[in-house]
Amino acid sequence: MAAKEFDDAIMWYDQQSEGLGKRFKKTVKNSIEKIRNNPEWYLKESIDLYKTYIPKFPYKVLFTVEKHEIIIWAIAHMHRKPWYWQSRIR
Numbered sequence: 569m570a571a572k573e574f575d576d577a578i579m580w581y582d583q584q585s586e587g588l589g590k591r592f593k594k595t596v597k598n599s600i601e602k603i604r605n606n607p608e609w610y611l612k613e614s615i616d617l618y619k620t621y622i623p624k625f626p627y628k629v630l631f632t633v634e635k636h637e638i639i640i641w642a643i644a645h646m647h648r649k650p651w652y653w654q655s656r657i658r
Contacts (some may be wrong), residue, residue, distance in 0.1 A: 570641060574593075577592060577627065577643065596625075596627070596629070599623075604638060607633045607638050608633060613630055617641070618631050626645055626646045627645055627646065629642070630644060641656050642656065
């Protein structure tokens with residue numbers, strides 16, 4: 569689901585302005601790389617769920633850290649349907 573949200577957002581931004589989708593994609597990927605390097609540095613959305621805000625875009629990445637794995641549950645727009653992604657988490 570998070571991958572589809574990501575792809576949909578890239579397409580939407582591309583429709584708004586040429587190159588904007590590419591910039592969004594790069595910004596999100598940079599944020600995910602930072603998560604990989606230090607996942608527990610981030611703010612907590614809830615007890616086990618971390619979040620990071622995407623610079624210059626109204627999105628956040630929601631993820632958990634499980635053993636040696638990072639699971640991205642959502643790349644969520646912060647002003648649409650808050651908490652819609654909660655049903656994804658076990």
